[in-house]
Amino acid sequence: MAVELGWIDGLVLVGLLGVAIAIGFITGRKNTTTESYLLGSRSLPWWAILGSIVATETSTATVLSLPGVGYGETGMRWLQIALGFVLGRTIVVMVFLPLYFDGKLMSAYQVLEKRLGSKVKSFASLLFLVTRNLGDGLRLYLAGAVLEAVFHWPFVQCVVVVGSVTILYTFFGGLRSVIWNDCIQFVIYVIGGIAAVAILIHLIPGGWSEIWSFAGRTDRSVLFNPEFSLSNPYNLWAGLIGGAVLTIGTHGTDHMMVQRYLSARSQQDAGRAVFLSSIVVVVQFALFLWIGVQLACFYSHYPLTDSIKPDKVFAHFIVDHFPKNVGLIGLMLAAILAAAMSTLSSSLSASVSALVNDFYVPLKRQPVSDRQLLRVSRWMTVGFGVLQIAVSIWANTLDESVINNALKIAGFSAGILLGLFALGIARRRASQTAVLIGAVAGIVVLVTVSFILKTPEGADRVAWPWLALIGSTTTFAVGSLAGFVFPRHARSSLNSP
Template sequence: MLAQLSLIDLVVLLVMLLIMPTAGIIVALRKKNAADYFLAGRNIRWWTVAGSVFGTNISSFHLIGMLGIGYSIGFVQAHYEIVFPAILLLCFVFLASYRRLEVFTLSQYLEVRYNEHARLLYTILLILIILVQLVGSFYVGSITLQWLLGGTSFALSYWQGLLLIGLITCSYTIWGGMESIVITDTIQTVMMLAAGFAVAYFTLGQPEIGGFTGLLNLDAAQPRAIQKMHLYLPSNHPNLPWTGVFTGLLLQHCFNFTTNQFLVQRVLAASSDQDARRGIIASGFLKLTIPFFSIAAGVAAYYLFEKRFPGLDFNSDNAFLKLVETVIPRNVGLVGMILAGLVAATFSSVDSMMNAATTLLTVDVYQKYVNPKANDRQIVRFGRQMIVVMVAASIGLALWTYTPDRTNNFMLKVSAQLSYFTPGIMVAFFVGILWRGASARAAVWAMALAPVYGVVVELIYNYGLATIPAVSDLFGLKLNFMHRVFLTFVLSFSTLVMLSRTAYPNQNITGFERLRVSVDGPQLARAVGLFLLVQAVFVSLVFLGHFSPKMIAPWAALATLGLFLLPKRAVEDPQPVSVLRAGFGFNSDSLWAGLLTAISVGVLYYFA
């Protein structure tokens, strides 16, 4: 690809790529203590929180993979970006407790709530999760560089691409820590959005498509069974069943935005609770743009290639690169800008995950067990050493685990791999903050048994229940990972509750009290119940009143926004942290959260 670039494309590509490490290295020159290195001195503003969260959450295998899934499956992939329940949970349930304790890691939070064993187990599980994601990001990043540099004197092999990614990210993360990362993540977010919007603009602008409205009309003209611009697939769909979307995938979103160290670390680094809250809400708005430029462009690519290249059969994950070759004007710098955004997407997740993993290893292993009396200089030095270790491990695993021949819908495969570990973690956090009776030993068992439960329910379904025609017709021949996540969550939840009530009654009430939780279970239940009641009315109008979901969408969105404008009921606390006191309550943060939720709900109805 690089051999085909014009001079202006090369200049744009090189300038944009040099901005990232340069900005990171400039920040890295400042002297840093432990708080500066791991949490940017707890001084980042809301727009940087938003850019860093988005950049951390979206990597090259998301940018390529989202479009590829849009191409092969359809707009239903948008459910991965509709994350308002998780954002509300972080902003108005967990955030105040996390920040009040002034912890470096979420594992420290678990130690306060439970004990040091829960802290250590979380650290181990998160390191495994981060490693899986790091390996995937290195893998996709390397094959992207192979494609980019192919046919030039700079052509790279697979292992050389892995090494180059490691060296570039190390150049600023080792010395700059979190402060360098949040700056580069924000730059990378702008580059990724520019690249994604450019590809979408020129793809949707092709005469065969006729814009976004043309895409909707083109899709509507197809038989319903093969239409792609819908959000709901049958419950037995092998990849994205609607039943899994509203159970397991919803739980996965909650894990990522409320209990995942490498994403929540940005919230811990914010300069104030308000900056943290507004930053995470703003990142939710940014994520809502992805369906309309990345996934929609993938659907448009399906129809475009069908018309322009009849009989074309190729890997769906190559749709992004094929679009760049097909629709982007040459000799104006756009190709260079898009390729820079693609490369930036690789670095944005790799550097963030490396920093999170090293924070866990440094704070929860080195400082806790190896050298409890370590000073700031020793802590930062160990953190830098762990970055090198994590990069070396990721490169080694990428070489051992994957071949350079990418498989279709790689993103879905990585999501499935990660989901064995997450349900138990979610249970420990959710139950721990909402129920004072949750005990430490029960929480440890719930986290430890979750991967076992996942394997067991998969085996029982695939080799037992799936042989029953009625069951396989309803949920498919293989248990979808989203269904597995939900079942594992239920089993882990039951384990924690039963053990807390029987074998291991809670002996650490003070841990719960130290959290100073601003919303309890009944309050949260009332808010969720009110939301579900409103949606039940509109769903009934669709199924019983035979109203079109498109007709219902704006009214459902307005009614949802109205929930966030309800006045608060008087409470004893004159300055309540939570907006979940009665209804949702009103203030500027809840208004923005309401807008995010309303738009998301509107999308869920409109593309039904």
């Protein structure tokens, strides 16, 4: 499976990369302070932040693998999880945003320092940095593997090109460049998805009516499964409860998202962006799931001659059935790159922000000038970018199961961080030692549930939407109980009212 780009397709692809770099140079002119570089001078419009939130949480897996879910027996039932996102982000707006707009914070984990102490802040920030860069390095690997398989480019070349372009526009433009590029990249992959829908309607005998009929006959149009199950992720309860807690963790405590909220002009603007992003995500996921349903219908009429995994069917269709050299293949390749770069650039900017504000500045014995801090922040961007490229190249030497397990571990942070924030919001009597004991307990329980509690066939007994709930509940419960053994003393250095 390989495709050769025509000159029009190549022009579309090169145009995307050129625009991304140009935006970095143009927006970089406004970055005269660290705050402008890391937070866009807290002046970005809510609709741009909304686009950036959605693009950031959309990886290459969404663009290519989510159609594989719709192609399989799950069909549209995946959307139950997205409904939980709406509920969870409503809670983020009401509970978490007031914490971040209480003072001019630069990092999400400064809230934990105010409420639980500097050790907890450092632990949370370090957990974020490790899991974020491991996870996004592996996601860059997945993007590189797709490009290598579809276009037969050398793998290292794939990840170096994607990584280098992203580093370049983030280095110069900072968060402004990240957010404006995210908005453009969001538009690109949505247009690519809509184009795929239109092409499939045109190619399937009977068109739209046949697709609807096929979806009904095969139950792929069914949205809700009311049966409760811990092992099946695609039921209403796992979607509403597990999905809600997961998005509270990822969008309420992960600095990659919180950094965007802090760049808004006001708490009200940030809240509007967060809540509406959940609605846009539901529509976006529905689009890519529906592409999968259409693909199942298409290949029921034109059966595949080779056995192909569901998550690679969309890539196979792009190569074999997209019109050649009219710009559409270039557009879909641009969409794949856009999804990868939006996540990677957001990760770089958020990692630099966390490292600078949670470690570099507090550990400096002498005050650091803002000019020096800006220079350090830019070179940290390069450092994190090189690190993620290195992780992706290293992952190419690993077994697929190892990579999947590493991605699962990278996802643990949402539950642990949410448990820490819950302890901070509750302001229980727990000392920093007790809180850290709770976090370690949460990690141990998540490792046990994810890697030890398996069926005889090796399947998970507990589906992934429940992991954030398990991790946060364990961290909060154990941390609270440990507070009776390690109570917070009256002379604590915490900033308590």
